[in-house]
Amino acid sequence: MVAFIALLKNDAKLVLRDWKAIVLLLAMPFLFICLFTYALAPLLNKSSFMDPFNIALVDNEGTVQTRMLANQLDRLEIFKEVMRVDESEARQLLHENKIAAIIIIPAEFSNSVYWGRNKPVTVIGNKSMPLQSFVVKNVAQSAANLVSAGQSAINTIYHYNQKAGMSGEELQKEFSESTMKVLMETLSRNEMFSKVDDADNISVTPAEYFTASLMVIFLMFAGMPTMKMLVTEKSLHLTDRLRVSPIAAWQVIASKFMISIILSVVQFGLIIALTSTVFKNYWGGPVMRVLFLLCGIIFAVSSWSIFVSSIAKTSASADIIGNLGILIMAVVGGSIYPLSSMPEFVRDLSNFTINRWASEGFMIIFSGNDGLSVVNNFYALIVIGLAFLIISTAILKLRRY
């Protein structure tokens, strides 16, 4: 025990010697969370990464129906302003890049829809704003699909009434009523959709999102100093001397493991204190759930650092392997860019990263949804950690640590 305490004290002393690096290691996560939250939160608050833009509407009909249609466009959040102008003025605006697209409603549009001879709505896109033009085209296409669906419904009603024996004025009256009803609903189509929140969905604030994503990266960095110590000891020939001493190889690794855990816990505690004070992050879930997840993450992260030190031969190669590994896991695991926006193969690959399970676990905690559990996240982290430890042990044995 005396020997192990000596080892632990020495490792702590060596880590604390570089106190500037430790202060940076502990302070950087909070600074990064602040930076990301203030800089990128507006992007997360929106449903897309596209700023609202202007379009022009040329209403060549000018009836109540087309004005209703224009009002619907006004209500779409993606349009900053729907400018009511004539066609030449609209083309001028397009030429000056002040609008992303022009929607032209032809004269007699409502009447043509009424009689099933749909006059086409024209969309002219701005070449320099292809994404926005594409969105406008899709809005128009979606409206056209709704009109077609309405017309099919009217036809069905008409033929049903006819087969049922209706004729003459009665049939015409039913037709007019159904046409009016469907037309009005089509034109005020927002009422056809209702917004429902998924009870199982994870809902977090931008600060909580970035805390969850970045905390994992920085917890991984917290394992780096001890990881480098193992490599440095190797390069300073201290490992051979330790192997000749009565101390066991597992004790040397366990000591580094413990220092790594202490650093991670301190870092985690600081992040909890600062983010809950400054950003009011929700840490109010069951304490056991937080501890459960933290244990899983720290185990996985510490195993990762031991893994890096087992494959690196020098301190410089440990830095490169460690930093690259953290970066790759951060990208693949969704810490840099949301996984939901990634291709499927990346999402599949993310299952093998610490970041994916740790970030998701934190977001479950932040969501305050007691119906969601972090048990799967904990097990996934333990499995990843065990895999790193088994591989590290095999490599260290092969190299006769």
Add this chain to the structure above:
Amino acid sequence: MGMQDLIEVKGLSKKYGKLTVLDRLSFTIQKAEIFGLLGPNGAGKSTFISILATLCRPTDGDILINGLSVTKQSDKIKKNLGFVPQEIALYPMLSGIDNLNFWAGIYGLSGGIKKERIQQALSVVRLEDRAKDRVDNYSGGMKRRLNIAVALLHHPDILIMDEPTVGVDIQSRKYIMDAIKALKKEGKTIIFTSHYIDEMENLCDRIALIDKGSIKSIGTVGELQRIYGREKIEEILLDFLRD
């Protein structure tokens, strides 16, 4: 194994693939003797030292230290073994005394005994005045001396020294030689390798001449001179190199 034999090497072989580094070595080392291993580069000296220090396992054979096997009972042997590696194995960013404190702790020493042992070790290698300085501010010779001091802290009966004087200035070399002689007087058994033949002649009770993984001869300086008909050990070594 004779009454005074402390170490018994029995048919020791080490192979790396098809390369035989040590070929069925068998000899004994007596208690309280300074036993030198002399041979050209690549003769197998460091491999033998590594096996003796429990750092690597033999392909065949064994070494018994006080009747304990280095392959099967290394944990018991380590407590009684002091190892001075060829490379400086110290924390350069720590002071001399911090290094000694750490290694004393590793060998289970604490409290007053630890302090006493550290002072003794510093005194043997004559580094008392510079104990509080950082090791990376030491000269090469001072680092070598501290490297030896670390191995003395737990008062081992056996000291394994792999070229402890390599690249050292005259003054430090003298201090190291004096330290080794003092340790012999205390009854320590020292296994010693060096490229400096005069050191071997002056210090060693017996010398094993090793070449291409085999022991060519073992004996006192006088015995080796008689066997090979040469006045100097250096000439014997040169004969090996010519062959």
